[in-house]
Amino acid sequence: LGTATTEDHLSRLFRLVSRVVFCFDGDRAGRQAASRALETALPQMIDGREARFLFLSDGDDPDSLVRREGSEAFQDRVTCAMPLSEFLFEQAAQGRDLNTVEGRERFATQVLEALNKVPEGMLKSLLLESLAKRSGLAQSQLQALLDRRTADAAAKALPQWGPVEEPAAEMVPEQALPRSAARGRRQGARLQTLSTVSRIVQLLLHEPRLVASLPESLDWLPENSEEAPLCRALIELLRAGRYRSPQVVLAHFQGSHEGQVLAELAQRELLIPKGAREAELSGLVEHLVEKQRKRSPQEEYDALLALERSGQKLDKAQRQRLASLMMELIQRI
Structure with missing residues (x-):
């Protein structure tokens, strides 16, 4: 993979394989390109995925290296490539004296900024544990700092809803609008009011653990609902396991239309208190069951x-x- 690798490229690759190796020149430009690739890879690193970094000698490229050393020797290089975790810590430590308080502070800060982009899971926990050992800080302190950064980032991501007042004289019947304008008005209305199925999707996205409270059968999902296929896919994904946070779910669907819909739902503020969300979900499902019955x-x-x-x-x-x-x-x- 090269310098033009995007999150969409990686998302597609990780749907096919669980291990991706980046290969760069070992010069300064190659290292800078690897740093950009690291930033791109971090949001994709859910449990079970692996990324490594391979740096070639000056003047070498994979083709010339294979011609000179043979494919087996190059494969050995790939196998021994630097894990993402080691490259992350190496980048953060570069140019800093870790024997000083100030050096360790900057080192820990840079790693925490990177960890804030990593989905919740075992990898993130192990990286935090390793950071605690390398920085000399307690893991509980680092976790508290990371939680605060995550909360701040989530607060900034929330849309700022404000009242929109339009003079009555400017209101135009939808029939009189051009098709594109009428469609835009209907889309705007959908952004303000979620359907019952969309509200269920939003709850599951914010609280993946709630999938355990749903009925085993999904007969309650209305067949004529536009959101039903996405809701069904999300439930099946959560029941399969490993998806314990919104970030991991969004990473799975990234690059698809479903991913765009989920990202919009994730940005909408969920006003239901955490302790009442399971009861809210049950009530929504019961409403759909009753609607189906009638x-x-x-x-x-x-x-x-x-x-x-x-x-x-x-x-x-x-x-x-x-x-x-x-x-x-x-x-x-």
């Missing part, structure tokens, strides 16, 4: 038919239900 056979049939006609493939249970509803409606005629 739906007439015709409405259910129309919803499934519309889903099929939209191009979405129905699963076996949905196809059987569609056939059953069709027979029920024919018998009523």
Whole structure:
């Protein structure tokens, strides 16, 4: 990988492999490029992923090295490449005297800034433990400092909602608007008011542990909801394990339309107190269950038919239900 590597590139790569090795020249320009790659890689480092850094001698590139030493020798170099953790600490220590209080302070500060970008998980905990040993600071102190940085970053990321007042005389019926303007008005309205399914997605994104409180079956998800596929995918992902924080979930979906929707939901302030979120989630699911129960056979049939006609493939249970509803409606005629 080279200097033009982006988060989107890495996200795509990590969907295919769990280990990525960056290869750079060993000169100053190569080191600077490696530093930029490190910054790009940090948000992608969920548990189970690995990144390493390989630096070549001046005048060498992978092709010339393989020609001179052979592919096996180059593979050995790749295997012994510097782990991301070591490169991170090496970069932070560069030009600083770690025998002084001031040097250790700057070292610890730079590493904490990097850790603030790493998703929650085992890797982040181990990096924090290693930082404590290298800096001489207590791990609890470093954790408190890191939590404060995370809270500050989250507060800055929250959108600033303010009342928007428009004179009544300027209000125009949607029918009189051009299509693009009407669509923009509808999109703006959706940003202000979340659907029931979107509220469930937002709760699960902020509190992934709440997935354990959901019913085993997902029959309560409305088939005709635009957000239902994303909600279903998120629930299945959380049930698979390892995804314990919003950052990790966002990293998984990064670069996709679903990732954009989740990022917008993550930026919206969740006003529900932490202790009331599980009850809120249960209430939303119960509302959808009751709504499904009250739906007439015709409405259910129309919803499934519309889903099929939209191009979405129905699963076996949905196809059987569609056939059953069709027979029920024919018998009523």
